[in-house]
Each structure stands twice: as C-alpha cells, then as structure tokens.
Amino acid sequence: MNKVTIGDVAKRAGVSKSTVSQYLNERFDYMGEDTRSRIKKAISELNYQPNVVARSLKKKNTSTIGVIVANILHTFSTQVIRSIEDVCSDEDVSTIVCNADDDPQKEKKYIETLLAKQVDGLIVFPTSGNMEIYQRLIDAKFPIVFMDRLVEGITVDTVMLDNEKASRMAVDHLVQNGYERIAIITASIIENITPRIERIKGYRKALESHGLPNRKEYIQAMEIQELKQGIEELFSLEEPPQAIITGNDLTLMEFLSYVTEKEIKIGRDVGLVTIDEVSFSTIHSPPLTTVAQPTFEMGTKAVNLLLKKIKKTDETEPDVFRYTPLLIVRKSAEKEGDTK
Numbered sequence: 001m002n003k004v005t006i007g008d009v010a011k012r013a014g015v016s017k018s019t020v021s022q023y024l025n026e027r028f029d030y031m032g033e034d035t036r037s038r039i040k041k042a043i044s045e046l047n048y049q050p051n052v053v054a055r056s057l058k059k060k061n062t063s064t065i066g067v068i069v070a071n072i073l074h075t076f077s078t079q080v081i082r083s084i085e086d087v088c089s090d091e092d093v094s095t096i097v098c099n100a101d102d103d104p105q106k107e108k109k110y111i112e113t114l115l116a117k118q119v120d121g122l123i124v125f126p127t128s129g130n131m132e133i134y135q136r137l138i139d140a141k142f143p144i145v146f147m148d149r150l151v152e153g154i155t156v157d158t159v160m161l162d163n164e165k166a167s168r169m170a171v172d173h174l175v176q177n178g179y180e181r182i183a184i185i186t187a188s189i190i191e192n193i194t195p196r197i198e199r200i201k202g203y204r205k206a207l208e209s210h211g212l213p214n215r216k217e218y219i220q221a222m223e224i225q226e227l228k229q230g231i232e233e234l235f236s237l238e239e240p241p242q243a244i245i246t247g248n249d250l251t252l253m254e255f256l257s258y259v260t261e262k263e264i265k266i267g268r269d270v271g272l273v274t275i276d277e278v279s280f281s282t283i284h285s286p287p288l289t290t291v292a293q294p295t296f297e298m299g300t301k302a303v304n305l306l307l308k309k310i311k312k313t314d315e316t317e318p319d320v321f322r323y324t325p326l327l328i329v330r331k332s333a334e335k336e337g338d339t340k
Contacts, residue, residue: 004048012042024050064094065306066114068107070125070149070193072099075249076276076295077125080147083299084123091307093120102191104129111137121306126151128191143309145302149194150320157309158320159302163195164202166291166325170245170273171206173289177333179243179271182207183218183234185227185255186247196221199247199275227254235264243271243333249278256284268336277328286331294323 006024010017015035022031023039042048067084069077081097088095096114100107104127111133114122121143126134128151137144138156146158167184174182184203186196200221204214218241220230231254234241246252252274259266266272267286274281277292301321308314 004046006048006050008046009039009042009048012046013038015039061310062118062120063092064096064117064119065121065123065303065310066096066098066110066117066119067123068098068100068110068114068125070100070102070107070127071250072097073250074276075278076148076293079295080299080302083296084303087300087303087307093307100125100127102127102193108133120310121145123147123302123306125149126154128152128193143306145306145309147298147302152192155318157305157318159298159305160320160322161195161293161298162322162324163198164205166275166293167199167202167245167247168206168209169291169325169327170275171203171210173273173327173329174243174245174271174333175210175212177243177271178335179333180212181215181218181239181242182212182245183220183241183243184245184247185220185231185234185251187221187227187251188223189221196247203245224250224254227251228258231255231258235262241270243273246272246274249274249276252276252278252288265336266332267334271335272332274332275325281328281330284332286334289330289333290328292326292328294326298323 006017006020010020013020015038019031019035020039023036028036065088067081069081071077085095096117096119098110098114100110107124107127108130111122111130122137123145125147126149128149131151131153134151134154134156138154144156146156148160150158150160171182184200186199187193189196189200200219207214217237218234220227220234222230244255246255255272259270264270273289273291275291277290278288281288281290305314
C-alpha cells in the first residue's frame with residue numbers, strides 16, 4: 001500500500017497542500033470551520049500520519065538533545081541522566097528529559113514533541129511499542145541511541161548491561177554463602193523488556209551451572225503493584241526459598257516492604273542480593289549486597305555516541321555495547337552467625 005501523502009489529503013478535502021500544512025501546524029487564523037472539518041475528515045478517512053521525521057530534518061542545529069526514559073523512578077535512569085547532562089554541559093548542549101512511564105503512547109507523543117522542537121538527536125530507553133517510528137528515524141539517518149533495552153528488528157547503537165552476568169554474579173555469591181533454594185523476583189516480562197528477560201535467563205543458567213534445580217515457582221515476574229502477592233506465594237511454598245534476588249531497585253523496595261511487614265529478618269530468615277546499587281545500601285540493616293551497573297560510564301558512552309552522530313563523525317555500523325556489572329559484597333547474603 002502506498003503511503004498517504006499531504007497531497008492525497010488536500011485532494012480529498014478539496015483544498016491546497018499549503019492549507020493542509022497550515023492545519024497540521026495548527027494555524028487556524030484564516031481557516032473557516034468548514035475547511036477545518038473537511039481536512040480533519042480527510043485525515044481520518046485516509047489514516048494520514050504526518051511525517052514528523054521529515055519535518056524535523058528541515059532545520060538548523062539547535063544544540064539540544066532529547067532523552068526519553070522508560071521509568072524515571074529507577075535509580076539507574078536518574079544516574080544515567082545525570083551523566084548525560086554532565087557531558088552535554090561540557091559540550092554546551094541542552095538536554096530535554098521526558099518520562100514515558102513504560103507507555104508506548106506516551107513515548108510516541110514525546111518523540112513527536114521532541115522532533116517538533118527540532119532536537120538534534122535522541123537517547124531512548126525504548127518501550128518496544130513504536131517499531132515504525134524507530135525505523136523511520138533510522139531510515140532518515142536521524143541521530144538516535146538506545147539505552148538499557150534492545151528492540152527486536154531494530155538495528156541501532158545500544159548501550160546496556162551484561163544482564164545475564166549480573167544475575168549469575170548474584171546466584172554465585174548466594175551459593176558461596178551456602179544457599180541452595182534461590183528465587184528471583186522482577187517486574188513483568190509480558191512486554192519482553194530486555195533486562196528482565198536476560199536477568200531471568202542468567203539466573204536459570206547459573207542454577208544449572210551449580211547443579212541446582214530450576215523451579216518455576218521460584219520465579220516471580222509481575223507488575224510492581226502485584227509483587228507483594230507474588231512474594232507471599234514464595235514464602236507460602238512447602239519449601240520456601242532460602243534466598244532472594246531482586247531484579248532492580250523497585251522490586252527491592254517491594255521486597256523490603258514485605259519482609260518488614262512480616263517481620264522476616266534478612267540474614268536470619270532469608271538471604272538477599274539485589275541488582276542495582278541503591279543510595280541506602282550501606283545504611284540498611286544489614287547492609288545490602290548489590291550487583292551495580294556502571295551507570296555513569298554507560299550514560300557517558302550513550303551521549304558520546306549520539307554527539308558523534310550529530311556531528312557526523314561516526315560512520316560505523318550500529319553495535320550493542322555491553323557493560324560489566326560489579327558485585328558489591330556487604331552483609332545481606334550472609335547467614336546470621338556465619339563467621340566467613
């Protein structure tokens with residue numbers, strides 16, 4: 001099917017292309033209500049999609065980039081944003097940050113808004129729900145870099161953690177501390193969010209490498225607001241887990257809230273390793289063992305990749321840049337009374 005053009009809309013509405021353009025740019029001062037109604041009807045009937053990418057290319061450099069995060073509540077997101085802004089400040093480039101709330105429609109709206117503001121490039125923590133617009137940006141050679149997540153079928157420079165290694169580190173450390181029944185809790189995997197899928201995969205592989213069984217009931221992946229019910233199911237099993245891996249900082253918070261409510265003591269009753277360093281890890285009792293992401297390195301890499309694209313100094317093929325996690329050993333994975 002041929003792509004609907006502004007000319008097709010103009011022909012259907014019985015107006016000029018310039019009039020349709022005025023309508024799309026919301027310049028209604030000299031446009032009658034009947035004309036507006038006909039254009040609106042033509043756009044709806046033809047399912048016309050304005051080419052915001054093409055419009056954005058008719059611009060001069062604005063020394064501004066856009067950053068669209070999937071969920072700004074994550075410590076990972078805020079630290080990456082900070083590193084991006086540090087680099088941009090040094091380069092005299094402004095940053096506009098948008099929070100998509102893991103909602104493809106919000107993400108699409110922000111992409112279009114940022115393009116309308118004629119940003120020079122985008123760093124996106126993709127929701128995976130806007131394949132068409134991602135591809136249009138790439139086809140138009142618009143500077144774009146993905147952070148934290150892969151999108152199947154889309155080839156673009158992507159900066160992310162070695163997620164499988166992160167969960168392997170967590171499992172290895174818990175096994176070294178004498179735990180055998182190890183569970184993992186994470187946010188929902190329904191939308192195939194890369195870090196969540198890969199961390200579960202790494203967890204499974206690590207259990208196999210230690211000769212431990214993979215138990216389906218030891219994997220709880222659900223929406224954050226439902227996680228406490230999932231944790232309750234874990235501890236209600238005939239053989240409840242001896243240790244827990246929390247897949248990120250938000251799942252950690254749900255777990256800590258649950259064990260506090262139930263008076264379950266970390267170290268005495270359950271071991272814990274969490275993926276993602278958190279600000280309170282050293283002051284929690286016991287201090288939390290974490291698998292940290294090198295967030296500042298990752299953010300710096302992403303923005304440098306983008307700036308090279310904007311300056312047209314990077315002609316290499318798109319690649320995926322994986323960063324190595326760091327195990328920070330504290331006390332939460334030690335059994336109470338263990339003198340190791």
